[in-house]
Amino acid sequence: MTFEYENRLHVTRRHFLRDCQVGIGGLALSLLLGDRSNAQDRQANPLAPRRPPFAPKVKNVIYLHMAGSPPHLDLFDYKPELVRRNGQDCPQEFLRGRRFAFTSGTPKLLGTPQRFGQHGQSGAWISEAMPRLATIADDLTFIKSMYTDQFNHAPAELLLFTGSPQFGRPSMGSWVTYGLGSDNENLPGFIVLVSSGVFPSAGNSDWSSGFLPSVYQGVQCRSEGDPVLYVSNPRGMDRSMRRLSLDALRDLNEMQVAELGSPETRTRIDQYELAFRMQTAVPEVMDISREPRQVIDMYGAQPGAASFANNCLLARRLLEQGVRFIQLHDWGWDFHGTGAAEAITEGLRTKCRGMDQAVTALIRDLKHRGLLDETLVIWGGEFGRSPFREGRTANSPLLGRDHHPFSFTIFMAGGGLRHGITHGASDELGFDVGDNGVHIHDFQATIMHLLGFDHTRLTFRFQGRDYRLTDVHGNVVEAILA
C-alpha cells in the first residue's frame, strides 16, 4: 500500500457518497475502509436501517412546529412580575442595542391576560388556554430558557431546522435519516405534514436535504389529492394492469442489464418494485378513517379534512409503520395582535383549542401503545414572543406581542427525558434567559444525543469542510436527560 493511496482514501472516503449512485465504486471502497456494514448498506440502499453509534434513548421524532411562534408567556412561562407591571414602560436596559421586528422606541410591558395554574405532581405552570395539556403535565419536560439568534421567521426557522440561518444546509430530519435510514422501505423515512393552509416561512428548506444526497430530504405528504405525489395510477389503469406493465418493464430492463451490465439499471428495477408497494402502503397509512371512532374523536380529527389534528393522528400511524422523523408544521401562531385571531386573549384560546386536544391525544395515545418511550415529541416555535406590546398594535384594543429571540419556552415528551421537570428559566420579566440558557444548537445536540449520535461526529464533507447540524456549537443539555 502506498502512502499516496492512503491519502487518497481520506479524500475519497469523504466523497464516497458522491459515488453512491454511480455504482459499485463506493461499495468496494467501503470494504477497504473497514466501515463495511454502514457504508455498504448506504451504498446499496441509502435508506437501509442503520444503528446509531451509541445506544439510543429514542428512535423516532415527532416535531410539532407551531409556525410563527406561539406566545409562550401566555401559555407556559408565567411571569407574575410582568402582570404586576403591565402597561409600564419597558426598562431601557432590555432594549439597548437590540433590534425587534416591529417595535422601536419604548414599548409597554404586557402581562398575560390568561389565567395560569399549577398542574400535576410537578406543579408545572400552564395557562387556561391549554386545559388538556395540563392533565398530562407530569409527562412533559419544559425548557424555559431557550434562545436563538434570529428574529425574522424564515431565518429563525432555518436556524432551528438546519442549524444555520442561511439557505443550503440539510435539515435535522435529513441528518437523522442520513444517520439512521428508514425502518420501512415502503415509506419515506422522513415525512412532513403541513396544516392551516400555509407553508412554514422557510418553505421546504425546513425539510431540505441541503448538500446531503436528496434521498434524505423530507417527503411532504399532502392532504389534497395524492398523499404522496403521483402514488395513484392514471385513470383507466388498475393495479393488475400496472403489474402487467411493470412486469414488461422489468423484463426489458433485465435485457439491458444482460447486455450492458450496469448496476444502476438493477437498482432502478428495484426502485420500481418499491414504488409498486408504496402505491398500496401510502394510501393505507394515510387513511385515518381506518381508526376506531373514539381514537378519531380523541384527537379531534376529521377524516378528509386538512387539519393539525388529522396530522397528529397521521404522525402516530406513520410512526407505527417505521417512519422515524415526522415533522408537522401548523400555521397561525404569529400572535402580533394585528387581527382578533392573532390576539393573545380569545384569539389565542381559540387557536389553542384544536392543538391542545390533538397534542394531548397524541402523547396519551403513544403512551397507551407503549410507543412514547421510544419516541421524542417536541413542541415549539422558531422563537418566542416579547414581554411587551409590539409597535404596530400598541394602541389597538387587541393585544399582541413582537418576535422575541432572547428567551422562550418549548416542551418535549418521550423517552430518555426526565419527566415533569422544568429546565432553565427566563428572567423575572421574561426578557432574557435567567438561568441555564439553551441555544438552538444545544437543543439540536440534545435531540441527536437522544437518538444515539454525538452531534459533533455525524458529519458530511462538503466544500472541503465537515459540516454538521450544529455548525461548530452545541452542548448536550444533560440536566433534562433521565
Added chain:
Amino acid sequence: MARCTLLACLLAFAGLAFGFRTSTQTSSDKPAKGQFATVQFARDILPILSAHCFTCHGPDDKGRKAGLRLDVAETATKTLKSGNRAVVSGDVNNSAIVARVFAIGDDRMPPPKSNHTLKDAEKNLFKRWIEEGAEYQRHWSFVAPKRPTLPEVKNKSWIRSPVDAFVLARLEKESFQPGPEADRYTLARRVAIDLTGLPPSPEMADLFVSDKNPDAYEKYVDRLLALPSYGERWAQVWLDLARYADSNGYAEDQPRMIWKFRDWVIGAINANMPFDQFSIEQIAGDLLPNPTQEQLMATGFHRNTLTNSEGGTSREEFRNIAVVDRVNTTFQVWMGVTMACAQCHNHKFDPYTQEEYFQVFAIFNQTEDNDQVDNRPNLMYLSAEQAKHRAALEAEMSKLQNELKKLHPALDAMQEQWEKEAAKDKLPKNIQAVLGHVAAKRNPKQKEELADYFRAKLRELKELQPRLIRVRAELSQVQPVPTPIMKELADGQKRTTKIHIRGDFLNLGTEVKPGVPSPFHPLHEAMPPNRLALAKWLVDPRNPLTSRVTVNRYWEQIFGVGLVQTPEDFGLRSSMPHHPELLDWLAVDFQETLKWDTKKLLKMLVSSSTYRQSSKVTPALAERDPGNRLFSRGPRYRSSAEIIRDQALFVSGLLSTKMFGPSVRPPQPKTGLSAAFGPGTDWTASTGEDKYRRGLYTYWRRTTPYPSMTTFDAPTRTVCTVNRPRTNTPLQALVTLNDPCYVEAAQALARRIVKESGSTMDARAQHGFRLCLIRPPGEQEVRRLVALYQEAHTTFAKNAKEALQMATEPLGPVPEGMHTAELAAWTVVANVLLNLDEMFAKR
C-alpha cells in the same frame, strides 16, 4: 469474495498513485521509479496537514497553538518559544513534528482529545519528507497550469484527440484496454442528448448512421452544436450556478421578473460567446464602456440573490446577506474555492483571511440594490426594434391628441357637463359603475373607459377617437420588460466596507479596501478596483483556477464525473485530480488555443475516442474500475430532471420549440397551501404550447419548485448549486409512471405509434421503441412489447370506460379513425417505453 474485491481495489488505487504528477512539482521532474521516488509536499503532506493539523496550526491565526503554522515554510521552520523547531530540513532527529507525531500519550500530535489520529503510513511520510529536504510547495491548484507534453502511447491508432493520449497513457500503464467504439445509433443518441438535451429524431440519426464519409461524426456534431436547443440545454447548467429563479425567496417568496437574464444566457451560449466575455458581462457588464442593454441584462447574474420582504426585516441586513452571497457564488462558480468559510473568521484550511474576504466584499458592496421587493434597480428592456416601434406609436399618439385638442378645446368641460346631465339609467352598466365613483376616486382605466364612451358619441370625433383607441391598444402591447440589473452607486454615495466581526453586519471591525486574496495574482493596477477589475482578474491567464474549474465542469457534464471529483472545492481539502495532466492540458488549451470557445471545447471532448467507447461494463471492468475513473468505457449516468422531462415530451411529439419569454406553468398538483405571508402556491396551468415548453422555462418558485423536477434532484436555486446529485428513488418511478404530464406524453406517443407506422403490431412496437431510444430494438424486445400490448388490449377491449380514460385523460378525444382500446393498450406500452432505464441514462 469481499477479499478479492478488496485486493483488486488496492491494486487499482496503487495504480492510480503511479500516474500522479502535478504541474506544480519542482524538485522531482524526473519520472517516478516504482513507488514514489520522493515525497512531495503538495501531493503527500499538505492533505494530511489540512485534514488533521490545521485546526491549531493552519492559516487561521485565531486558535493557533504554540505559535506554530505548518502550511508555509517560513513559519514551520522557525524556532518556537519552546526552543524547538517543527521542521528542520534533512534533520529528522531535530524536527519536532516527527517526534510529536510518533509520541505516545499526552505529547502525541494530533492530541488524543482532538479525535484525530494519524496512520503509521502518514507518520512515516512526515519522516521521509524531512529526510528528503522538507521542501515546501504551493497547493497544486493555486499554481497556474502549464501545458504538459502529450504522453507517449503504444496504441497510436486509438488517438483521435489529445484527450485520448492522456486517457490511454494511463490505461496502458494500468494494463487496460480501452473499450470498443459504441455503435452509431448509440452514439447518435448519446451525443445529441449531451449537446442539446434532446434525442435526435430517428431520421436525423439514420442520416448519420448511413453517412459513409469519414467526417460523418464530425458533421453530425456540428449540426447538433448549431441547434438552438444546444443553448437551452447548457443554460440549465449555468442557471443552477447563477441560482436563477422566478421568485424572491424567503417567507413571502414574491414573484420576481428576471427571465430576461435566463434568455440572455441561452442567447449568449447559442452565439458561442467566449467564456471570458460571458464572465465579464455577467459580473460587470454595467461597468463596460457604453454598455448595451444586453450587457446590462447579463448583470442579472448577481441579482438572483434572495430578497426578504417578510414584515419586520431590515433591508440593510438582507442587502448584506445578498452581497455575501455574491462573494461566495463568484468564487464558487469561477474558481471552485470556498471563500464562504472566511466570512466569519479566517479560512481554516485554505490561506484566505477574513480581511481578504471583506476586500472582495468591498468590491461588491457598491451597488444600488437594497433588498426591495420590486428588485430595483431594473432595466426597462425594449429591443431596438421594439423601441423604434414604440417611439413611432408614441409620436402618433401625441399627434392624435394634438388634433383632438385643436378640434375640441373644451372637450373635458363638455364631458363634465355631460356627466352631470346624462340620464344614468340609460347608460351601459360599466359606465354607470364608473359614474358611481366621484371623479377623484376613478382609476386611470375607469377614466379612460368613460372618456372613450363619451367621445364616441360626438360626431366630429367619429374618426379620431377610434384611431386613438387603436394606437393606445397597440402601445400597450409594446411595453418594456423590467429585469433587475447591477448598478454602481454614484460617486459620493459609495459605501465604506468594514470587516463584519463573526460575520455580523452590525458588529464592525477595521475598514478594508477593495482587493483579492493574497495567494492569487493582484488586481490589475491600471484599473479601479471594482467589479470590472475583478471580472478581468477571474479570466486573467495568471488565474490558476478559472480555466481548470470550467473545463472540469464541462468534463463532468459529458463524462458524468469531474477530473476533480469535488467541483465545489479545489482548495486544500479537495480531491486530487485523477488525471492532473489532462486537466491542466485542457485548462491551458481552452484559454490559449481555443480562446475560451466552449463549442470547440465540447467538440473536442465528444469527438474523442474516450467519449465514443461503448458503455458496456464487463465483470472485469466492474471490479477493476468500478467508478469508471480511468475512463475505460463510455459514460453512462442518469440525465438531469429537465432532460428527462423534455425527452418524454419530445419523443411523444408534444414538446414546443418556442424559445424565450416569461416562465410558463405546466400543470402541477394542487397543494391547497399558501406561502407564509405570501401568495398561494397553486397555479392555473398554462395553456396551448406553453404547457409543453422545455423544462428550463418552467416557473421556478424557490419555496415550492416544480415537484416532479425536484424529485429528480433539481435544486431550489436558493443558493448556487455546483453539482446536482443523481439519485435513484421510488418517488422518481411514481413521477414517470403516473404524473399526468408523463401519462399525457404516453398517450401522445401511442397516437404517433399508431399513426406513423404500419398496421402490424411488430412494426408499431419497433417504431415506438425507435422514437424513444433511436436504436432498432432486438427481436426479444419487440416480442416483449407486443406481448404487453396484447395483454393490455384484451383487457381494454372488454372495458370501454377504462380504455377511454387510459387513451384520453388528459390528452383529449380519440382522433378520428383510431380505436380506443388500441390506443389505450399502446398507451400502456408507451408508458413502459418512457420508463425504460435506457430513457433515463445515456447508453
